[in-house]
Amino acid sequence: MVKVRFAPSPTGYLHIGGARTALFNWLYAKHNNGKFVLRIEDTDRERSTKESEQEILDSLKWLGLDWDEGPGKSADDSMYYQTKRLPVYHKYAEKLLNEGKAYKCFCTREELDAERKKAEAEKRAFKYDGRCSRLSAGEIKANIDSGKPYTVRIKVEQSGETVMHDIVRGEVRVQNSTLDDIIILRADKMPIYNFVVVVDDVEMGITHVIRGDDHLSNTPKQIHIYRALGFELPRFAHIPLILGADKSKLSKRHGETSVMRYKEMGFLPEAMVNYLALLGWSPDSEETIFTPEELASKFDLDKVHKSGAMFDNKKLTHINGVHIRKKNIDDLTALCVPYMKKDGLITQDDVNTRLEFIKHTVFLQQEKLQTLSEISALSDYFYRDDIVLNADAAKVLEKNSAEKGKILEILLSVLETAGVDKTKVEELLKTEMEKAAIKPKAYMHVIRAVLSGTTQGPGLYDIIETLGLEKSRKRIKAAL
């Protein structure tokens, strides 16, 4: 059975790139009726926080990327937190030490840093020379007796090459001579990523390691660790990075990268999923709009592209608009309400007492919305007492100033007899205006400006009907 995992380190929010990696794993698991595991890689104690972890969990949940195993899925979560599995890693490290496949390295970080710097200054590649592996038993004992801290390194064979078969990259070869002895345990006994990732993937039975391209050069090292441990290799798939506008790996300096910020900005999770899936992968067909379920049924690793993909907010926004248009009005309203509340258009009381009205105003803007957050600016004139006349609308009134008074007088009388029913108003207004020899374009534009303060929006008669008699009358009188 296919079993994949997403293994974030809780050192910050879940960003777009991480979300896409999680998504590809999730899609692959779903597609193959496999399992999707979430594991928290918190061995970097200095930077890991509980808040970050919570935000990552919330982000994944929001995106709908539910995990089969991981935090919150069983009575005992400890298996999914690396800091809670320290004895396991120590056990394996001990085993390697006993078998002579690993050794204790007494070199200090300072010494190594100095050598690295020197090598850099001399334009040489720095590589640890493995000197501690050649220490005599006596020297080792002396070091330990004197309490000298040590890291644990795995000895890496220096001849030959390591070949990996990546599902998306194909065959990748590296000369072993370019690798140095890999640290698996820090001086404080905390295990290192390359080591824990191997141990955990094996212990969890991960069959496919799907991760960002930036891990490609770690893979040969990990393969050496697998071999030292006598483990079988999983299948690897390195997916292309998501790039910013300058084609470097997407990061904060390119703008918003936090998944939760996209939620705040009014993006739908299914739109994020849809867009992210298309970044680095393409379906057989030429369609572009998919539900998460459709993506899961179509997704496969062999259609994953090799090169990095630039994140394009415009396309995301377009896809978001399409998904918004597909929403039913109850769901869309529920989604819009938080934004309307935040922008002061409505209160919870309004939600309780005039939900149908709110729904209707949302309905009128549905086809125009690209992001949920736009709802307030588009429909505020339905909620305000008075309009705010924008520049374009002012221009319209000015242009038609000669007829404005007459138009409004007629409208007023039409409303008095017809009420605000949109078909009745349309009918009567049309005949009355014809009598007065006023062109539709002229009176409609003027009325729209007076009633909404803008030059765009839903159909004019929808506006009148939604506004109601009282507000319409008030705005007409104010403009006269």
Added chain:
RNA sequence: GCCGCUAUCGUCUAACGGUUAGGACACGGGGUUCUCAAUCCUGUAAUUGGAGUUCGAUUCUCCAUAGCGGUACCA
């Protein structure tokens, strides 16, 4: 520097070695419409360069160039 990866419209991408190099976003034009949006039609726009293999290279090989990633007691 060293190691690795990558290279098709501005962007995301498609194309058994044979296509007028296709689609989507964005942009431009037009239809529809009371406006905007939506929708429909439509236009502009790409194979990094050089060798080689081949009857024929976007596609295979090599070189160059460029970009990216890695080069930690981070993940």
